[in-house]
Each structure stands twice: as structure tokens, then as C-alpha cells.
Amino acid sequence: MNTQLAHLCRLAQQPSRRIVGLMSGTSLDGLDVALCRFTGTGPATQVVVEQFATVPYSADTRQRIQQVFARQQVNLQHLTLLHAWLGNLHGELVLQCLQRWQVPPEEVDLIASHGQTVFHAPRHQHQLLKWPNATLQLGDADHLAVRTGILTISDFRQKHVAAGGEGAPLAVYGDYLLFxxxxxxxxxxxxxxxxxxxxxxxxxxxxxxxxxxxxxxxxxxxxxxxxxxxxxxxxxxxxxxxxxxxxxxxxxxxxxxxxxxxxxxxxxxxxxxxxxxxxxxxxxxxxxxxxxxxxxxxxxxxxxxxxxxxxxxxxxxxxxxxxxxxxxxxxxxxxxxxxxxxxxxxxxxxxxxxGFLPDAKEAVLFATLANETLAGEARIIGAGSQAVPAVSLGKISLPG
Missing domain, CATH: 3.30.420.40 (ATPase, nucleotide binding domain)
Incomplete structure (x- = not known):
């Protein structure tokens, strides 16, 4: 078996996992970084937030994102470059936080990266009946994984859309399990x-x-x-x-x-x-x-x-x-x-x-989704047409 896949299987079977949750919202103010220790999965999930920081975006970073943020027309080259650039930037910010917290990267099991939403397009909003629900988050997780050397799970909203959802809100998964x-x-x-x-x-x-x-x-x-x-x-x-x-x-x-x-x-x-x-x-x-x-x-x-x-x-x-x-x-x-x-x-x-810092909650929730993707089971939340799809969310990016 591929050594990295074997490592993935071992992580899934461990009694606990150390996960860095990342969240950058539509306010574009910065990157929330939460270092969490998870024990168990599903309703038995227990989480301790060991460290938390919000790393402010520079004016230059905000300006780069604003060039494509919620815009109908964008420069395609800038969009493409920004996807990779943000992945590297988020990786660098994670490493800076770990250094400040005196936590070696090899002691972190995985990163859960929400990415930066730049366009959200549910069908009821775009009104193009032949087109599906869609959403787009930037910050390529392969770049993030390679930059940090840490297994990364990302792009949580896409599976939700693929299974018939609108890609939001996703907090319901973690809210139910943790609160x-x-x-x-x-x-x-x-x-x-x-x-x-x-x-x-x-x-x-x-x-x-x-x-x-x-x-x-x-x-x-x-x-x-x-x-x-x-x-x-x-x-x-x-x-x-x-x-x-x-x-x-x-x-x-x-x-x-x-x-x-x-x-x-x-x-x-x-x-x-x-x-x-x-x-x-x-x-x-x-x-x-x-x-x-x-x-x-x-x-x-x-x-x-x-x-x-x-x-x-x-x-x-x-x-x-x-x-x-x-x-x-x-x-x-x-x-x-x-x-x-x-x-x-x-x-x-x-x-x-x-028991949760309000500013850390979303980063912790996406770390929870990653923990479930790796070691939990897909579960239906809600009922009827309002049910949240029973799917494992997130794509896995190996660091090498």
C-alpha cells in the first residue's frame, strides 16, 4: 500500500487526532486558525481547543481577493493564480502559528481548510434553471499540504452541492455533534x-x-x-x-x-x-x-x-x-x-x-467535519426536503 494511504488509515483508527481548522469568511478580515484535539466521532465527539488565533489579512491580500470576490466578471488569469497563491499563503500562516505555539508540524495530524469563498451561486439566486447549485472557494489544498507537510482536507462545500444541497450552511453538522x-x-x-x-x-x-x-x-x-x-x-x-x-x-x-x-x-x-x-x-x-x-x-x-x-x-x-x-x-x-x-x-x-470562543467556532466546526470525514460515518441531519445529505464532506490532499 502507498505509505501515505497507510498513514491515512492509521489516522482514522487512532483514538484521538490533532487537527488545525482554518476559516476565512466573507468579511475578508483574516484567517482563523484553531488547533484542536479530537477524541471520538459522531455524537461521542469530544474536542479541546488547544490554541486559537486570527491572523489578519494584509491590505494587499484583501485587495487581491476583492478583485474576484462576488463579481460576475473576473480576470481568469488572476483567479487561477490566486487559487494557488492563497493555498501557499494559508500554509505559511499555519506554519507561523505552529511556530508561535511551539508545536512542530509533524505533531499535527491534519489540516481542515474551508478556503476563501469568492462566489456562491445557488440556483434560486442565479435563476438559470438548466444550471445546478454551485459555490467556489479558493486556496488550493494541494499547495497547502505540500507547503506545511501536513495532510489536508478541504473543499467541504462541493460534496454537499453534488448531493443536492446548496453548499451552505454547513455549520449544522458540527453544531449537532458538539452543541x-x-x-x-x-x-x-x-x-x-x-x-x-x-x-x-x-x-x-x-x-x-x-x-x-x-x-x-x-x-x-x-x-x-x-x-x-x-x-x-x-x-x-x-x-x-x-x-x-x-x-x-x-x-x-x-x-x-x-x-x-x-x-x-x-x-x-x-x-x-x-x-x-x-x-x-x-x-x-x-x-x-x-x-x-x-x-x-x-x-x-x-x-x-x-x-x-x-x-x-x-x-x-x-x-x-x-x-x-x-x-x-x-x-x-x-x-x-x-x-x-x-x-x-x-x-x-x-x-x-x-466553552467555545465565539471567534473560533467556525474554524472548529470545519475541523469537526474533517474529523468525521476521516474517522466518522455519514449521517442524515434533518428530514424530508430539508434534510442535510448523508455524505462525507471534503477532499483529501496528501502532502507528498
Whole structure:
């Protein structure tokens, strides 16, 4: 047998595995790197986060990604080169983190790399009925594996699409395995560029688990800040939005988009919730000349309303359960207050109360997917047309 395949088999049979989970979201702020120790698989999974860091992207890196990010037309040579370049960059950032943590690369069993999403195209969004759901993440895992010398599992979203899903949200797999609690119904809400939630029943019934995107969380807020406030990439603590007033005419136009009327589950991305979407709504509502602080206040209301509508649509008009929040939006008290006002009977909490750093959660979840791909079993989560396909996610890249 090929020695690397033999090594792969040994890893799958080990009682525990050390996995580096990588995540870079649509905010383009940097690479989340989580060093995790996994014991067991499936519902018996136990994970300890040994180290975590967010390595900020340089302005040059963000600029390179933005040339292809959520764009209908791109330079094909730049796209091709960026795929390899990001793989090498992520590998270098992993090695830098391991050196800082004094962990030799040979003591890491594998890397779980989400990659950098640059375009998400579910059929309901592209409206081309003869074409399938599709999604694209950059950061070639072969380059990452060779650069680090560590077995790498990547491209988790493609199998989900191939099996009939939309490629998102995938957090449901890890949420169910890591955060389910007997006797307590829970909602796990991620406030990244796009907001998504996973409902976890206290019965632990996998067929009752549910996950969906709800609309924008931070993507439009960050875009407005970058456009109007040079040197800033986001509205820290919601301070700018707090100075503004929600403009109801604009909010009403924003909420008329068919996405908010579509049935659950659904997925979306910054391809839809872009500055062009905002500009069109401002033109229809004659609010083109609003001060940026009022636009930001209105976009906070949009994010909160999208979340609340989806939660009520799934759980009834007056849901009452704890909501454990992760992602950058957790640090925006204006957004949290807007969500709380619309879901008054829910208790907003941080995933820190579950023993997980909120900023590390997504990187840990993709490490969980890699652990399942290597040593677990495919399982159906959800029921009927809302079921998550029973597939092993991820492609395996050998380091040599």
C-alpha cells in the first residue's frame, strides 16, 4: 500500500487526532486558525481547543481577493493564480502559528481548510434553471499540504452541492455533534458576513435539526464603512450605527427582495446582498442622500429583521429558547439589541458559555467535519426536503 494511504488509515483508527481548522469568511478580515484535539466521532465527539488565533489579512491580500470576490466578471488569469497563491499563503500562516505555539508540524495530524469563498451561486439566486447549485472557494489544498507537510482536507462545500444541497450552511453538522444538549432546545446563531442559524432540539432527534441562512449580518455594514470611512473596515461596537436613525422607507424596500419571502431553508451571499442591492433600494425609496450613519442604522435593522423573520418562520410567532451567538456580529451591541427587540422571549448568549470562543467556532466546526470525514460515518441531519445529505464532506490532499 502507498505509505501515505497507510498513514491515512492509521489516522482514522487512532483514538484521538490533532487537527488545525482554518476559516476565512466573507468579511475578508483574516484567517482563523484553531488547533484542536479530537477524541471520538459522531455524537461521542469530544474536542479541546488547544490554541486559537486570527491572523489578519494584509491590505494587499484583501485587495487581491476583492478583485474576484462576488463579481460576475473576473480576470481568469488572476483567479487561477490566486487559487494557488492563497493555498501557499494559508500554509505559511499555519506554519507561523505552529511556530508561535511551539508545536512542530509533524505533531499535527491534519489540516481542515474551508478556503476563501469568492462566489456562491445557488440556483434560486442565479435563476438559470438548466444550471445546478454551485459555490467556489479558493486556496488550493494541494499547495497547502505540500507547503506545511501536513495532510489536508478541504473543499467541504462541493460534496454537499453534488448531493443536492446548496453548499451552505454547513455549520449544522458540527453544531449537532458538539452543541446538542439533552432537554434544552437551542439556537446556534452565527453573525458573520451572512447570518445563519442551526436549531438543535433537546430531544437530540437528528431529523428535527434545522439550519438556514437568514440574510446579511455584517457584509453590507462592512461595505458601507469601507466606502465612507477610510481606514476602517467595520463599525467597531456599532458606534456609527448607534448615531443614526432607522429609515423605514428604505428598510421596507430592502425587505421586499424575494429572498425574504422564500421558504426555508435557503442560502445566500454577498453576491446578492451587495452595494448594488442597497443602491437600487435607495433609488426606489428616494433615500440616495442619506448620511452614512442612517444607512448603517437601517442595515442593522435589516440584519435583525431577517434573522427574526426566519426564526419565527421556523419556530412559531413567539419563540422562547436560548440563542448562542458567534461571529463578528457578537461584538456589535447595536445589532444584538435589535435582534433582542424582535425576539423578546429568547435569551441571547455567547458560545463562550458553551466553552467555545465565539471567534473560533467556525474554524472548529470545519475541523469537526474533517474529523468525521476521516474517522466518522455519514449521517442524515434533518428530514424530508430539508434534510442535510448523508455524505462525507471534503477532499483529501496528501502532502507528498
Amino acid at each position: 446538542s444538549q439533552p432537554g434544552e432546545d437551542r439556537l446556534l446563531l452565527n453573525l458573520g458576513g451572512i447570518a445563519n442559524f442551526t436549531y438543535l432540539p433537546g430531544s437530540l432527534d437528528a431529523t428535527a435539526v434545522f439550519s438556514t441562512d437568514t440574510g446579511p449580518a455584517n457584509t453590507l455594514l462592512d461595505a458601507i464603512v469601507r466606502q465612507h470611512y477610510p481606514g476602517r473596515s467595520y463599525d467597531e461596537h456599532g458606534a456609527l450605527a448607534a448615531q443614526g436613525t432607522v429609515q423605514q422607507e428604505l428598510l421596507s424596500e430592502l425587505l421586499k427582495h424575494p429572498f425574504f419571502q422564500a421558504s426555508l431553508p435557503k442560502t445566500t451571499g454577498p453576491e446578492l446582498f451587495s452595494l448594488a442591492y442597497l443602491q437600487a433600494a435607495q433609488e426606489r425609496s428616494h433615500t440616495q442622500h442619506l448620511a452614512p450613519i442612517h444607512v448603517l442604522a437601517t442595515l442593522v435593522a435589516l440584519s435583525a429583521e431577517g434573522i427574526a423573520r426566519a426564526v419565527r418562520q421556523q419556530l412559531g410567532p413567539e419563540p422562547s429558547l436560548p440563542i448562542y451567538i458567534s461571529g463578528g456580529g457578537l461584538h456589535n451591541p447595536v445589532l444584538l439589541a435589535a435582534i433582542q427587540a424582535r425576539l423578546p422571549h429568547c435569551q441571547l448568549c455567547s458560545t463562550a458559555e458553551l
